[in-house]
Amino acid sequence: MGNHHAKNSVCSTIKPSTTSYRYVDGRRFQNIENTRYPMPDDDEELDRLQRQHFLFRYLWESNFSAPIDEILRDNKCEVLDVGCGPGAWLMELAHDYPRSNFTGIDLVAAFPSQIKPPNTTFIQGNALNGLPFPDNFFDFVHMRLLVSSFSESEWETVISELVRVTKPNGWIELCETDFRWFNDGPMSKKLTMALRQMTESRGAISIVTPLIHNILKNNPSLTNLQDEHRELPFGSWAGRLGEIANEECLVGALSGLSAELSPIMNVSQEEYANILKSLGDEMTNYKAFSRNHRIYARKF
Secondary structure, eight states, rough: OOOGGGTTOOOOOEEEEEEEEEEEEEEEEETTTHHHHHOOOOOHHHHHHHHHHHHHHHHHHHHHHHHOOOHHHHHHOOEEEHHHHHHHTHHHHHHHOOOOOEEEEESOOOOOOOOOOOOEEEOOGGGGGOOOOOOOEEEEEEEEEEEEEEOOOHHHHHHHHHHHHHHEEEEEEEEEEOSSSSSSSSHHHHHHHHHHHHHTTTTSSSSSSHHHHHHOOOOOOEEEEEEEEEEEOOGGGGGGHHHHIIIIIIIIHHHTTTHOOOHHHHHHHHHHHHHHHHHHHHHHHHEEEEEEEEEEEEOO
């Protein structure tokens, strides 16, 4: 299943339903039709995403795994980041590789509009409606942490668009995690179940890495498929990395979903907040972790 009609499409109009935002318990959320993405869209969340970017860079010791460092350094490459958020990943690469050009696209214009490197461009648009770029345009196409954003068929549609806009010999890389924690304790298990229930009630997929792997593997235009993973520890058992991962990837993210997850768990918002406060201790006692994948392939 692919979005073949989207060739050379123009940037789709983002349709807010009545107002651009809705507010729940003091947090701001996007109010865009047909989006499954559950996270808030406010300064607190944008700050968390920036900090999360540095956490993942530290975990992987790099900003990407595809073998493109040399061509980015030496050539005038075109790079696309789909779902770029506040643009931290893109702007860091734009600084590191001044000879290449970097484009970010996101449903919500949370990216910088003025203060940004000269070799960056940001566009508001929805990948599900077709990417507003010609075929075979980018040397490297990147997408990160959109778990809970798409149904199975939508993942196929979006990935077919990533492939379409990638040049022959260019690379596609998806960095994702699943709503699945390892060595998790009783409270963590309840949170995971609630997360999955919320995601699936929105029609999205909560275990995405095997699906992405298979979509890339079965695409006849792709070769050299690699699926690497690193374990992201939660809690002070893993030192500062585990503490930051617990604060940013778990407590910070889960606090933004309080209004949705507390009723699923049948607890008050106050009880939910207390669960999050004690989560680090449970994660430390059980030595819990998640798996973060980078799945990448070359187009031929």
